[in-house]
Amino acid sequence: MNASHTQGLLVEFAGGEELLNAVRRVRRELPNFVLEAYSPCAVEGMDEALGYCRDGVASWMLLGAVIGGVGTYALEWYSAVFNYPINVGGRPTASWPAFLPAALEMTVLGAAVFGVLAMLIGNGLPRLNHPLFDVKAFERASADRFFMVVHLHDPSIDVQTVRELCRSLSALAVEEVPQ
Amino acid sequence: MSALPGDAAQPLLLAPGQTHSTVTETVSVISLHRHFGWYWLSGLAVALALCSLLLFGVGWLLRQGVGIWGINMPVAWAFAICNYVWWIGIGMGGTFISGALYLAREDWRSSINRYAEAMTVFAVAVSGIFPILHLGRPWFFYWLFPYPDVMNVWPQWRSSLEWDFFAILAYLSVSILYWYVGMIPDLATLRDRAPTLRTARFYGFLALGWRGEARQWRRFESLSLLLAGLAVPLVFSVHSMVALDFSEAAAPGWHSTIFPPFFVAGALFSGFAMVLVLGIPMRRMLGLEDYITGRHLNNLAKVMLAAGLVVTYGYFSEVFSAFYSMDRYELAVVLRRLTGAYAWTFWATIVCNVLSIQLLWFARVRSNAIVLFGIALAVLIGMWLERFMLIVTTLYQDFVPSSWGMYYPTFWDIAFLIGSMGLFLLMFLLFVRILPVVSMFELRKLVRKGEGSTA
Numbered sequence: 118m119n120a121s122h123t124q125g126l127l128v129e130f131a132g133g134e135e136l137l138n139a140v141r142r143v144r145r146e147l148p149n150f151v152l153e154a155y156s157p158c159a160v161e162g163m164d165e166a167l168g169y170c171r172d173g174v175a176s177w178m179l180l181g182a183v184i185g186g187v188g189t190y191a192l193e194w195y196s197a198v199f200n201y202p203i204n205v206g207g208r209p210t211a212s213w214p215a216f217l218p219a220a221l222e223m224t225v226l227g228a229a230v231f232g233v234l235a236m237l238i239g240n241g242l243p244r245l246n247h248p249l250f251d252v253k254a255f256e257r258a259s260a261d262r263f264f265m266v267v268h269l270h271d272p273s274i275d276v277q278t279v280r281e282l283c284r285s286l287s288a289l290a291v292e293e294v295p296q
Numbered sequence: 297m298s299a300l301p302g303d304a305a306q307p308l309l310l311a312p313g314q315t316h317s318t319v320t321e322t323v324s325v326i327s328l329h330r331h332f333g334w335y336w337l338s339g340l341a342v343a344l345a346l347c348s349l350l351l352f353g354v355g356w357l358l359r360q361g362v363g364i365w366g367i368n369m370p371v372a373w374a375f376a377i378c379n380y381v382w383w384i385g386i387g388m389g390g391t392f393i394s395g396a397l398y399l400a401r402e403d404w405r406s407s408i409n410r411y412a413e414a415m416t417v418f419a420v421a422v423s424g425i426f427p428i429l430h431l432g433r434p435w436f437f438y439w440l441f442p443y444p445d446v447m448n449v450w451p452q453w454r455s456s457l458e459w460d461f462f463a464i465l466a467y468l469s470v471s472i473l474y475w476y477v478g479m480i481p482d483l484a485t486l487r488d489r490a491p492t493l494r495t496a497r498f499y500g501f502l503a504l505g506w507r508g509e510a511r512q513w514r515r516f517e518s519l520s521l522l523l524a525g526l527a528v529p530l531v532f533s534v535h536s537m538v539a540l541d542f543s544e545a546a547a548p549g550w551h552s553t554i555f556p557p558f559f560v561a562g563a564l565f566s567g568f569a570m571v572l573v574l575g576i577p578m579r580r581m582l583g584l585e586d587y588i589t590g591r592h593l594n595n596l597a598k599v600m601l602a603a604g605l606v607v608t609y610g611y612f613s614e615v616f617s618a619f620y621s622m623d624r625y626e627l628a629v630v631l632r633r634l635t636g637a638y639a640w641t642f643w644a645t646i647v648c649n650v651l652s653i654q655l656l657w658f659a660r661v662r663s664n665a666i667v668l669f670g671i672a673l674a675v676l677i678g679m680w681l682e683r684f685m686l687i688v689t690t691l692y693q694d695f696v697p698s699s700w701g702m703y704y705p706t707f708w709d710i711a712f713l714i715g716s717m718g719l720f721l722l723m724f725l726l727f728v729r730i731l732p733v734v735s736m737f738e739l740r741k742l743v744r745k746g747e748g749s750t751a
Contacts, residue, residue: 133744153509153510154509154510155507155508155509155510156508156510156513157316157320157481157485157508157736157737157740158481158513158737158738158740158741158744159513159514159516159517159737159741160510160513160744163510163513163514164510164514167510167511169510169511169514172511172514172515172518174515174518174519174522175518175522178522189462192442193442193453196442196450196453197450197453200448200450201448201449201450212453212454215453215454216453218456218459218462218463218533218537218540219453219458219459219462221533222459222462222463222465222466222467222530222533222534222537223462223466225466225470225526225529225530225533226465226466226469226470228522228526229469229470229473229474229523229526230469230473232519232522232523233473233477233519235515235519236477236515236516236518236519237504239511239515240509240511240512240515240516242504242505242506242512243504243505244504244505245500245501245504245505246505247505247507249507256488256489257488258488258507258508259481259484259485259487259488259489259506259508260316260317260320260324260485260488260489261315261316261317261320261740
């Protein structure tokens with residue numbers, strides 16, 4: 118099989134530990150390959166094994182919180198102090214304690230909306246179709262099977278070597294992902 | 297909740313022998329293949345009938361005005377605000393289970409958080425109807441929102457009713473986001489196991505193309521943790537705002553600093569009661585006893601008892617501080633609550649919320665699903681009566697005896713109350729039928745941790 122016809126190799130495992138060990142071994146022996154891991158639930162230690170570090174969700178949520186909170190407070194302050202000040206028995210127009218509740222609620226809402234958007238956009242969702250969905254076995258990636266994908270983008274790669282390595286792992290099956 | 301020494305025979309969180317495959321199979325079969333029998337259909341029929349009543353009532357209210365309810369001066373709040381506080385309080389159960397118990401790494405939340413969150417979303421959505429309809433001209437409800445209008449006026453930022461609007465808006469939106477995002481991996485499971493292309497498309501569309509890649513999981517887990525961290529202060533603030541609707545008013549019986557924590561505890565109390573009332577029949581009808589085990593019911597009952605004791609303290613503190621202050625109006629309200637025209641609501645509240653939960657001290661009661669169901673139902677009734685008692689006994693006899701007056705509910709008051717229950721039931725029945733009622737990916741994590749392995 119020529120590497121150009123296939124996007125990668127899909128290696129199937131029965132459990133999270135097998136997948137984790139396989140990812141660690143392939144990363145050690147073929148450090149230049151792009152790897153992806155798929156699982157029906159999060160596997161502890163997978164991020165380190167794949168070398169993922171920051172995901173940025175927290176920073177986006179902080180930004181959303183600041184926009185929501187500071188923005189709401191600024192709107193309240195502008196409307197009550199500048200745009201439509203009402204003098205009630207000489208009480209201060211900038212009554213900040215009373216401005217906090219709405220600002221607090223919008224802080225939380227801003228953080229949540231930004232967090233969800235950061236998660237979805239960062240994860241490339243929504244993307245309703247994907248080449249992996251054409252592989253029949255991949256249906257079980259959302260149920261009880263764990264998968265590793267070894268990308269074969271570089272035509273100079275010797276697919277056979279990769280296959281040999283994958284076979285030597287405790288894999289249930291090795292399949293090709295069509296282009 | 298770790299096992300106490302006396303709980304040696306505590307059942308597991310998962311029945312023995314559960315694997316990734318059995319979890320996936322049992323839960324996804326409910327949405328994809330199960331034939332929902334006559335009980336589901338008859339529930340749906342009841343729910344639809346009550347919804348039509350509500351819909352008809354809303355139409356009549358829009359035509360005639362809020363006068364179709366029994367409200368008038370001096371009792372201008374009554375059922376509408378009572379229903380609102382009751383429903384939004386019920387919502388707290390789900391948020392607390394999915395937020396606080398997640399942060400506390402309580403594994404037992406895994407199998408109940410999905411339906412509890414659904415309960416939250418539906419209860420908060422139902423609750424939001426009442427303050428809007430109660431506005432008098434509900435079609436202008438958007439005036440609560442600060443938008444650039446041609447009249448050049450702004451909302452009154454210093455009003456607790458305005459805070460409440462923001463609180464409901466944020467709470468409903470965050471609850472929906474939290475619930476939906478947490479469901480994405482399970483929707484992907486349903487997509488991959490769907491028997492027909494149409495079903496696969498339906499769930500595939502909702503799953504947004506989730507693949508379970510390691511980076512996706514990582515962002516998903518970060519988001520879940522942070523949303524849980526946000527949900528806890530959010531839900532405390534929401535119920536504090538609800539309490540401030542009352543305590544910001546200089547009315548005896550309302551103007552009290554204990555109201556915010558008292559309302560938070562009351563919300564938790566009724567929320568856990570509703571989780572039990574929904575969970576006990578659901579686990580039986582859908583055959584989920586392997587996942588929602590006796591241990592879950594036991595833990596839920598313990599939290600309900602704890603919250604109920606805080607609520608009891610609230611009742612005690614109200615009476616105590618009235619006598620301690622010797623303020624004649626505070627005293628008058630307390631004595632009216634204990635002996636006045638509506639005293640039966642106070643004493644019924646005490647029976648439901650203080651006395652009935654004392655049975656929960658006994659492990660044998662906590663392990664009996666039918667008794668638990670009865671107690672939880674009593675708590676729900678008691679919490680509704682408590683809000684009625686708080687609202688009406690303060691309003692019906694004000695500072696000035698010339699403006700005293702009784703409140704009597706009309707047919708439409710009752711219709712809106714049971715109609716809102718119908719709407720809630722309708723949404724919950726559709727949820728049970730269509731969406732994954734138990735979080736499969738969280739149960740897989742429990743399986744990985746070795747829960748339910750033959751131990």
